[in-house]
Each structure stands twice: as structure tokens, then as C-alpha cells.
Amino acid sequence: MKERYNIILAGVGGQGLLTLGRILGNAAIIAGEEITIAETHGLSQRGGSLIVQIRIGPGESPMIPRGAAHLIIGLEALETGRQIVYANENTKIVMNEFLWPPPLALYPDINQIIEKIRERGLKLYVFNANKLSEELTGSIISANVALLGYTMAIDDELSKRISIEQVDKALEKVFRGKVLEMNRRVLWRAYEEGGKNK
Amino acid sequence: MSGVRSLVAMKHVGVNVAADILMSSGYAGTNAGFIVVSADDPGQHSSQNEQDNRWYGLISHIPVVYPSSPRDAYKLVKEAYKLSEKYGHPVIFRSTTRISHTRQIIQLEEKIPFEKKCKGKFDRNIEKWVLVPAHGRKQKKRMMRVWKTIMEEEGRPPFITVYNPGRRRAIIADGIAFSHVAEAVEMMGKRDEFTLVKVNLPVPLPYKPIVEALKDAKEALIVEELDPVLELQVKKILYDNGLSIDLHGKDIVPENGELDLDTVYKSLKEFMGEPVTTPWKPMKPLELTPKIPPRPPVMCPGCPHRNTFFIVKVAANKARLKNPVFTGDIGCYTLGYQAPFYTQMTSLEMGGSIGVAHGLSKVTDEPVIAVIGDSTFYHAGIPGSINIIYNKGHAVVLILDNYYTAMTGHQPHPGTGKTAMGEETYRVPIEKIMEALGYKTYVINPMNVKESINKVAEAFEEYKKGAPVAIVSRMKCALEALRDARKLGIKLPVYTILEDKCTGCMACVNPIACPAIMVPKGSNKPVIIAELCAGCGLCAQVCPFNAIVLKEPGSPDWIKAWY
Numbered sequence: 145m146k147e148r149y150n151i152i153l154a155g156v157g158g159q160g161l162l163t164l165g166r167i168l169g170n171a172a173i174i175a176g177e178e179i180t181i182a183e184t185h186g187l188s189q190r191g192g193s194l195i196v197q198i199r200i201g202p203g204e205s206p207m208i209p210r211g212a213a214h215l216i217i218g219l220e221a222l223e224t225g226r227q228i229v230y231a232n233e234n235t236k237i238v239m240n241e242f243l244w245p246p247p248l249a250l251y252p253d254i255n256q257i258i259e260k261i262r263e264r265g266l267k268l269y270v271f272n273a274n275k276l277s278e279e280l281t282g283s284i285i286s287a288n289v290a291l292l293g294y295t296m297a298i299d300d301e302l303s304k305r306i307s308i309e310q311v312d313k314a315l316e317k318v319f320r321g322k323v324l325e326m327n328r329r330v331l332w333r334a335y336e337e338g339g340k341n342k
Numbered sequence: 343m344s345g346v347r348s349l350v351a352m353k354h355v356g357v358n359v360a361a362d363i364l365m366s367s368g369y370a371g372t373n374a375g376f377i378v379v380s381a382d383d384p385g386q387h388s389s390q391n392e393q394d395n396r397w398y399g400l401i402s403h404i405p406v407v408y409p410s411s412p413r414d415a416y417k418l419v420k421e422a423y424k425l426s427e428k429y430g431h432p433v434i435f436r437s438t439t440r441i442s443h444t445r446q447i448i449q450l451e452e453k454i455p456f457e458k459k460c461k462g463k464f465d466r467n468i469e470k471w472v473l474v475p476a477h478g479r480k481q482k483k484r485m486m487r488v489w490k491t492i493m494e495e496e497g498r499p500p501f502i503t504v505y506n507p508g509r510r511r512a513i514i515a516d517g518i519a520f521s522h523v524a525e526a527v528e529m530m531g532k533r534d535e536f537t538l539v540k541v542n543l544p545v546p547l548p549y550k551p552i553v554e555a556l557k558d559a560k561e562a563l564i565v566e567e568l569d570p571v572l573e574l575q576v577k578k579i580l581y582d583n584g585l586s587i588d589l590h591g592k593d594i595v596p597e598n599g600e601l602d603l604d605t606v607y608k609s610l611k612e613f614m615g616e617p618v619t620t621p622w623k624p625m626k627p628l629e630l631t632p633k634i635p636p637r638p639p640v641m642c643p644g645c646p647h648r649n650t651f652f653i654v655k656v657a658a659n660k661a662r663l664k665n666p667v668f669t670g671d672i673g674c675y676t677l678g679y680q681a682p683f684y685t686q687m688t689s690l691e692m693g694g695s696i697g698v699a700h701g702l703s704k705v706t707d708e709p710v711i712a713v714i715g716d717s718t719f720y721h722a723g724i725p726g727s728i729n730i731i732y733n734k735g736h737a738v739v740l741i742l743d744n745y746y747t748a749m750t751g752h753q754p755h756p757g758t759g760k761t762a763m764g765e766e767t768y769r770v771p772i773e774k775i776m777e778a779l780g781y782k783t784y785v786i787n788p789m790n791v792k793e794s795i796n797k798v799a800e801a802f803e804e805y806k807k808g809a810p811v812a813i814v815s816r817m818k819c820a821l822e823a824l825r826d827a828r829k830l831g832i833k834l835p836v837y838t839i840l841e842d843k844c845t846g847c848m849a850c851v852n853p854i855a856c857p858a859i860m861v862p863k864g865s866n867k868p869v870i871i872a873e874l875c876a877g878c879g880l881c882a883q884v885c886p887f888n889a890i891v892l893k894e895p896g897s898p899d900w901i902k903a904w905y
Contacts, residue, residue, distance in 0.1 A: 156637065157639065158642070165445065166445070169445050169447075172447070173447055178447060179445075179446070179447060180411075180444055180445070180446050181444060181445040181446075182440060182443065182444045183443045183444070183445070184387045184388070184439070184443060190639040190640060190641065190642060190674060190677070190749075191637075191639055191640040191641075191642060191857050192637055192638055192639030192640070193636075193637040193638075203521075203525055204410060204411040204413070204414075204446075204521035204524065204525070205518075205521040205522045205524070205525040205602070205603045206411075206440055206444040206446075206521075207440065207522075207602040207603060208603075209602065209603050209604035209607070209620065209622045209624075210604060210622060210624035211622035211623050211624030211625070212622045212624075222634050222635070222637070223637070225628050225630065225634050226627075226634050226637075228625050228627065228628055229624050229625055229626075229627060230624065230625075231624070231625045232622065232623050232624065232625065233623070233625075235625075244857075244860075244871075245635070245860055246635055246636070246637045246638075246640065246857070247640060247851075247855035247856065247857055247859070247860075248681060248682070248851070248852065248855050249635035249636075249637075250632040250635060251632060251634070251635050252630040252631060252632055252633070252634065253863045256630055256631075257628065257630065260628045260629065260630060261628065264625060264628075266625075274873075278873075283873060284873045
């Protein structure tokens, strides 16, 4: 059996993680890859910690064991740091340069998080997806797509299974009209940025 | 009853509410396929308990079909209907969070038929539908016949599938547990060493394939999530068939929380008598100072519940309503149990806020405020509200009307003005109901903070004098307001904090806890994250120094998005 490729999407409820899961799901259909996408919704959507577990390749068990992620895509710094337990020494991490503290809490700053992840010898890519989204759309709403575009450029293992063109095609299944065009621009611009930092 | 196929869906605790009719429907049977879809929540991702609804099958004598994956669910729904129609009996279709909330590619086996049968004729079969004792006794016999026939006859794929019969070691697993088992043994390269039993009809467990799978085994492990429902039945089957083997289950597999590949892998290792190790080497958590703070769900920026809770607390002070007890209910507002609000002190069941408040008002002398959401009120709060006023309890009923059943995804309710199918209909105003019951009813718009504080304080004064008081706080769910603003092309206002006017008093931080307001590292003055601000204006109304002002005024008609 081919090994399943395990991706953790980490972030805060409302950042568009479920949408990102849907995009990758549709891209997998186009690519002819098996995929499971395990989500949590409901109360846990309301500004709480959220992870989506994506497994590409044949198999039915939807959850990723700790230490078994090949890739972590973090839309927020504290949540990326929190989900580090899913990483092993070979895991790639792509993190949005954005820290959103929970209300009334003490928290470490983003540089400390970056430093501590790097100390572990992990491959960490930091990209300001919020900024790119704001530049192109006027809001941070497409930061999720931006981070995916960036990741597609730097992670060969992922793009071996699902190509950037297939992700582009998958956007059509999730968005329509102007929003679709906007997300397309974001995807490709971020992909370019990723290519520069590979 | 009318010969039309039907399906009803609810979460695991929803079945508790429906338990009365569930028991009767096993007795009555059905005239067309009928399945009860219900998802349990092992691990309690968003529920008050992790009850195992397979028990409901045993108590109601209704078979339980339980898929191992979303793909399995697609196939087994069809099989569940066939089973239901074959025996004229309802079927419980049990799912769990991990099946219902997982996406998977599913290839349709056939086209979904275009012609739907949605109309039938009521079958005037009094013996079936009127469960007086004489009829009930007859129906009980029918039900038990069905039950035993299923146990006898339905031990076949896709309900029970036996792989590699005749091995020394067997593993029996139902539903999603089987998916974890399959991947774990595959990873160990030991798939062929075990007899594997995939169970998708755990209740009542057909005994023939179990006997078949275990008759040559020396040892067996039952892997199931939550309670030992399979284990008890397998033990009975072994006894009844004179088999004696070394059987393991809940002595190895955890009974609390949800199972995953990791846990199941370890359980299998223990069962095999090998060192309990896994192939994964997870990173330790990062050592950071301060540590990464927990991030429980919070009320969204602009959430009307934040305004209401703030208003109610200030008004209670103003009216000298000392230390009220806030009984709570189930919805996004349950989050009020946290700092800084503490306006939810119980949350036990749907509609419980009002009943608990009634009881507390009888046995304590503390002021009691029952907090209940709109949707919960419509379906479970009205009888309790009648009970308080009729039986002379004394508690304020505070109803939070945000137009939708917000927590579960903005489904409409009788205050929305849309039917469950999305058709326009009229609104049932909550205040009219409460007035009709005899409550002195106050309606506030919590976006107007000062005015609302005065009204609520007045309501509390009345309550202190002994009057029955209800408060309806009405403001649209912020997520819907944002959605409607996008739809209507409306720009909502955005606030900002003027640094020179801000004294760092934290009046907009500590009592409000809005996720759009943060205190940057190394600063003692808060800032508003413009992208997150929904423009509700609570912080601006709370700031004692007028330091919070509009950054962008929004469209002239922005308020339309909120109504």
C-alpha cells in the first residue's frame, strides 16, 4: 500500500480552514487521488483552535497520528506552535506570519515561536498570507488560498500528488464569479512567491 | 404510517429527547423504510456527553447499522432501507463525529432517481398506531420475532464481513474502529495473520458469523469505541455456543474518548503481547514563555450575546440585584460560562435553563436568571416558562433572539420567518408568547447599550418586587450580519482606538473580551484588528474616555445588514 500523505491544517475557527479542505478535496478528485478530510465544526468553529486532518492516498482511517504529519499548514502562529506534536523531524511547516491572541490571554510572540520551531531542526517557511490577500482583495479573507498557493510551490511531495493546475481547477468547484477570479489571482501570486523562497 | 419512506436525523443527545416515540416505533413498526440517523460524539468535540447510542438499539429493539467510513455510509443507507422494508421495522443508522465530519470521494453506484415518492395514504391500522396495552402486547410479540430473525438471518455482508477465517487470533471491530484496525494491521504487515471481523450491524449482533470467526481462535480482541456493546454480546454468543477463548476488549481498548489509529495500534500491540510502541516519533510541545494559551471557542466579534451579557451584568449592579444565579442552556451563548461573563452556571440539557431556574427559585433565596437561546426556547422553553409562572416559581427568563439557530449553522426557527425548507413564512414573536403567559416582557436591542441597561435594570426592579419578568434581547447573529452585508454590498463601520486619548484603562478589554481587540506585545494600550471588527460599537459605547471612534463609517445604510 502506498503511504498516505498526511497534512494538518491548523488555525483559528473562521480563518477558512474548512474551505481549504474542500479545495484540496476537489483537487484530489481532479487528480484521481484518494483523500480523506476530517473536520470539526459547530461550537469549535467559533474562534477556537481548529485542525483539519487531510490524508492523501488509499485508506479509510481519517485521523493522523501525532508525529505522522508530512506537512503542517498553519494559518496562525500560536496554532501552528500548538500542533507541532503532529510533526516529526522531517515534517515541513508552512506558517502564516500572523499571530492572533485569544482574548484576555498571555502569549509568546511570533519570533519566539519561529525560533523554537527552527531550533528543532524543522523546515519552517514563514509567509505573510494575510498581507498578500489584503493587497489583492482588500481583505484577509483569501489568506487561506494564499498560503495554499505558497505551499504548492515549496512542497514537491504534495505537488507530486496534486498539481497547482489541479488546485486552480478545484477553485471553480468552491467559488464562483468575481470571488473565483480573486482567489485565482491570489493562488498564483502566492505560488510565485513560494517559488522564490523554495 | 402512510407508506412513504422517511428519515429523521439528530445528534446523539437528540435521541434522548425523541426516546419516547423511539420506543413506541419499535412496537408499531413501519409501512415503508424508516431510518433514524444519529451521530454520536466520542471525544465530545461539541457535546455535553459521549453517550453510546448503540444501547438505544438494545433497549428499543431496533437494529443499529453503523458504517466504517463516509463511503460505507453511502452504501449502508441503502442497505438500512432494505432491512427496514424487509421487516417493516425502523432502523437506527448510527454515525459518529469522525464519519459525519469526514469528506471522502464517493462514486455513485447508480443515478439518484428523479421521481421521488413523497405522498402516500394514511393506513388506518388501529392495532399498529394506538398502543393501548392490548395492542402493545401483540406488537411486542411481532417486534421480538423481528429482533430474533435479524439476529438469526442477517449475519452476512455488508452487515458482517469475515476476512481470513480460521486464524489463531481474531479481531472484531465495528464502524470506524474497523477502519483504524485495518490500517494498523496493514502497517504492521500482519493483515493475513488475523481473522478480521468487520461489523456494520452491531445491534442485535448476528451470532453465526461470530461463531464462525471464533470457533478456531484461541484469542480474540474486540475493538469498539466507547462502551462494551459488542463485547457483552460476543461474550453471550461464546457462552451460548459452548466456546471458551481468551477474549479481550475494554481491558485493553480505552472506553473514554475517541479511538484513532495511534490508540488502536497500541491496543493491538498489547493484545499481541508485544512492547507497546508505534512507528511515529512525535515532537514534544514547544517550550515557550509564556506558554501557548488555550484557545477555547469564543463569541465572535460583534456577537450579540457579548452585548447582552455585558448589559445584564451592569444592569444587575444598577438594580442591586445581588449575585444572581445564571442558569444556562445549549447554544453559542453557553460560552458565557467563561471569563469575564460567568453568565452561564449550568448547562445540562436543551431547555434546562428554565426548569433548573424554577427549581432553584423554590429552594434558594438567591435571584435566578434563566438564559435561553431563541431556537431552544421555541422547542424546549415554552412548557418550562408556563410552569414557572403557573406554579409560582420566581426567575427572570432571558431569551436571546439572534434570528437563527446560529450554533449549528444558522438553520431557521419559528422566529426567522423561513420554513425548514427555506420557504417564506410568518414569524412567531417570542414576546407575544411570554406576554400571553402573563410575563411582564421587556424587549431590548443590545446594540443600544445604555438604553438597554436602563430597560433591563427596570425589569430587575420589577422582578425584585415579585413580578414575573421576561426579557427578549434581539439582535442578529454577527456572522449573518456580515454575510448579509457582503450580499447587499454594504460596508459595515470599523472602529479604531485613538492612542492619545486611550489611557490604557482596559475597559474595552477586560469586561468584554472581544477577539477583535488585542493588546500588542510590549504595549499597555489595546488596538482594534480592523479586519475582524464587525462594527457593533460595543467597545465605543463602553470606553469612558471617548477614545474609540469610527475608523470607517461604513455605508449610510449599514444598519440594514443587522436587521
